[in-house]
Amino acid sequence: MSKIAVMGYGTVGSGVVEVLDMNKDLIASNAGEEVEVKYILDLREFPGDPFEDKIVHDVDLIMEDPEVSVVVETMGGTGAAYTFVKRALENGKSVCTSNKNLIAAFGSELLAIAREKNVRLLFEAAVGGGIPIIRSVNEALTADKIDCVTGILNGTCNYILTKMAREGAEFDAALKEAQENGFAEADPASDIEGHDSCRKIAIMASLISGKNVDFENIYTEGIDKITSEDFKYADSLGMKIKLFSECIYEDGKLKAITAPFIIDRDHPLYGIDGVINAVCVHGNAVGDLVFQGAGAGKLPTASAVTADIVDAVKNKEASHKLLWDATQLKPEDAKKYSYRYFIRLNEADKEKAADIFKDCEFVKAAGVDSEIGAFTSEITQEEFETAASSLELISFIRLSDTK
Amino acid sequence: MSKIAVMGYGTVGSGVVEVLDMNKDLIASNAGEEVEVKYILDLREFPGDPFEDKIVHDVDLIMEDPEVSVVVETMGGTGAAYTFVKRALENGKSVCTSNKNLIAAFGSELLAIAREKNVRLLFEAAVGGGIPIIRSVNEALTADKIDCVTGILNGTCNYILTKMAREGAEFDAALKEAQENGFAEADPASDIEGHDSCRKIAIMASLISGKNVDFENIYTEGIDKITSEDFKYADSLGMKIKLFSECIYEDGKLKAITAPFIIDRDHPLYGIDGVINAVCVHGNAVGDLVFQGAGAGKLPTASAVTADIVDAVKNKEASHKLLWDATQLKPEDAKKYSYRYFIRLNEADKEKAADIFKDCEFVKAAGVDSEIGAFTSEITQEEFETAASSLELISFIRLSDTK
Numbered sequence: 001m002s003k004i005a006v007m008g009y010g011t012v013g014s015g016v017v018e019v020l021d022m023n024k025d026l027i028a029s030n031a032g033e034e035v036e037v038k039y040i041l042d043l044r045e046f047p048g049d050p051f052e053d054k055i056v057h058d059v060d061l062i063m064e065d066p067e068v069s070v071v072v073e074t075m076g077g078t079g080a081a082y083t084f085v086k087r088a089l090e091n092g093k094s095v096c097t098s099n100k101n102l103i104a105a106f107g108s109e110l111l112a113i114a115r116e117k118n119v120r121l122l123f124e125a126a127v128g129g130g131i132p133i134i135r136s137v138n139e140a141l142t143a144d145k146i147d148c149v150t151g152i153l154n155g156t157c158n159y160i161l162t163k164m165a166r167e168g169a170e171f172d173a174a175l176k177e178a179q180e181n182g183f184a185e186a187d188p189a190s191d192i193e194g195h196d197s198c199r200k201i202a203i204m205a206s207l208i209s210g211k212n213v214d215f216e217n218i219y220t221e222g223i224d225k226i227t228s229e230d231f232k233y234a235d236s237l238g239m240k241i242k243l244f245s246e247c248i249y250e251d252g253k254l255k256a257i258t259a260p261f262i263i264d265r266d267h268p269l270y271g272i273d274g275v276i277n278a279v280c281v282h283g284n285a286v287g288d289l290v291f292q293g294a295g296a297g298k299l300p301t302a303s304a305v306t307a308d309i310v311d312a313v314k315n316k317e318a319s320h321k322l323l324w325d326a327t328q329l330k331p332e333d334a335k336k337y338s339y340r341y342f343i344r345l346n347e348a349d350k351e352k353a354a355d356i357f358k359d360c361e362f363v364k365a366a367g368v369d370s371e372i373g374a375f376t377s378e379i380t381q382e383e384f385e386t387a388a389s390s391l392e393l394i395s396f397i398r399l400s401d402t403k
Numbered sequence: 404m405s406k407i408a409v410m411g412y413g414t415v416g417s418g419v420v421e422v423l424d425m426n427k428d429l430i431a432s433n434a435g436e437e438v439e440v441k442y443i444l445d446l447r448e449f450p451g452d453p454f455e456d457k458i459v460h461d462v463d464l465i466m467e468d469p470e471v472s473v474v475v476e477t478m479g480g481t482g483a484a485y486t487f488v489k490r491a492l493e494n495g496k497s498v499c500t501s502n503k504n505l506i507a508a509f510g511s512e513l514l515a516i517a518r519e520k521n522v523r524l525l526f527e528a529a530v531g532g533g534i535p536i537i538r539s540v541n542e543a544l545t546a547d548k549i550d551c552v553t554g555i556l557n558g559t560c561n562y563i564l565t566k567m568a569r570e571g572a573e574f575d576a577a578l579k580e581a582q583e584n585g586f587a588e589a590d591p592a593s594d595i596e597g598h599d600s601c602r603k604i605a606i607m608a609s610l611i612s613g614k615n616v617d618f619e620n621i622y623t624e625g626i627d628k629i630t631s632e633d634f635k636y637a638d639s640l641g642m643k644i645k646l647f648s649e650c651i652y653e654d655g656k657l658k659a660i661t662a663p664f665i666i667d668r669d670h671p672l673y674g675i676d677g678v679i680n681a682v683c684v685h686g687n688a689v690g691d692l693v694f695q696g697a698g699a700g701k702l703p704t705a706s707a708v709t710a711d712i713v714d715a716v717k718n719k720e721a722s723h724k725l726l727w728d729a730t731q732l733k734p735e736d737a738k739k740y741s742y743r744y745f746i747r748l749n750e751a752d753k754e755k756a757a758d759i760f761k762d763c764e765f766v767k768a769a770g771v772d773s774e775i776g777a778f779t780s781e782i783t784q785e786e787f788e789t790a791a792s793s794l795e796l797i798s799f800i801r802l803s804d805t806k
Binding site: 020027032124304320 | 423426429430433435527533534542543544545548668669673674677688692694696697705706707713714723724
């Protein structure tokens, strides 16, 4: 019998307690022993809750109890969560957390402590919610050099973009509907500006490189400038617009970006619509693999955290492999990344554009008059910005090639 | 340093040797020690091959060599492969195999021997090629009760169906093109009649139930009766036609089928086009997860086999959990499975059909005259066959609902 503590009894934390209860026997069988929640730490009281008797308010109870071997952190944030996780690891307890902000900010430090104390630090839910992407990369794709990870890592953005694509909605209307349906926060900035996705791809970049990638060094654009006209072009072209987070790691060099991309139907992520998340992983033997599923939500996220608990109970000692160390890996300057761009411009600027962007491929969209679209040849972001400055572009978006 | 032997130096076997060589350092780091190929067993000679010096023709060399701890079986078939795998396990060697026929036919017997001898029997490549679906179900989704697996498990069929959908091709022409492009065998029966997919879903059904599911008990239809007219309806309806292999395991009862299904764009497998495979797994906490990737091919399949080698080297002892035992689990009679059906019939039979299939929903397809399509209400296969016998249906196909 393993005894665990859950810190933070909000949506995810209560989901973990629910899954542990709902699938009790199966979890015991997979973990090799029963798993019992001994404490639930929260500032609030939960009168009438079936697990009311487990609620405690004093973190010392958990930290000082030698019976507690695994601590679950589902509080969020990087304040108390950081202090408590660090203390739990230092006290020789394994930690399972869903907290992407914590791992993106303090992953290498916490991993080193876990290693030193010979316990586990697991965070499957931090990227892609219920999708077992971290375990797949670490434990399934062990024969492959992973050189590229491309993800649709924010369900709010994908929901909004899908609404816009399918219904011709404007961004503001689609965002409002997402909020009404509970798919977007009242303050959606972290989602729609790409910061949430950026933290997740920073974690994936750290994983595949083995070095610490600071999310603040990753070039990030959101989806708030995408309009219904952009989707008219995409629709006419049989293409889609998605918010991608991508990292490419080759020869010790890293490229990382979060930005909207236009993709055609041969792209592995073309079919990923609605509130779901998906991650495309490229290995040098396996090629492209796509993992898709619920990127958020109570039970899916709890499923991933609980799988971490099973793992921590079954394999109590630190892996021989440190996931990533404190060595900083700074992505190459985004100005040097090359893409083909899709641009929209006034019809009057067509010749000028053809002149500036060699090998331009012009397109028209049904229902969009007095302007024209074009795919540029492949150029760096720096070259693109210089070229674009002499034209009044209506909008631009990067093209993700499927090669 | 672990020494291994590869039995069968064909496409997959030579791929395994190639991946072990190409990603040598990374594999050593993941396995915790270096992995060296000591023998390659094949009937043929390979003059000039870079691994020519490893080729042997006598299986006894491998079986009697105590230095060989892991044996890879990439011979195929259930003759010598069965004898050799059994003997390797009995001699205390772990086995990694890509052989779905072997596992579908002898899985429970071989797993029991591996358990008894405290070694590993791994077969990640047997289902979905390079997709790490078996490891995900066994080791990542440990907090979920898996109640349904739906797969597009045959790349040949999916390639043909995608060709038919996109180009309006007839089945025979699409098959011919698949053969010309190396995506279909000269004798395509096992693929297009559904037998290959059926074996793979039998393995998945055994995995999620923990009991032995005989592939011969699984109701199986192929794709060879699908026509370009079927696709005209699908296209008009914004739907797709896919060969699904599905198993549903609830309350100790199993339903399992391989057959073409018509699906709408909200289905998790709607976006799976071309030669790739995909598996949708439903867990009671995580919901639907989809894993997609190359279902065949030299390096993708070798990637999965090599990940098994890494696992067998790293974790030498049998898991505490037997994957499935010899208890037979017979699927429920397919005649009792309920679906909505999409049917095509002569326009003259419309009223009769409306009478027989209550709540029929009639549809027309652009370019298909003098007939009509309809979705029936949900009925069992048995009821459907009775009802259909009084009409001259042009064709029928099951609808896979996304609920």
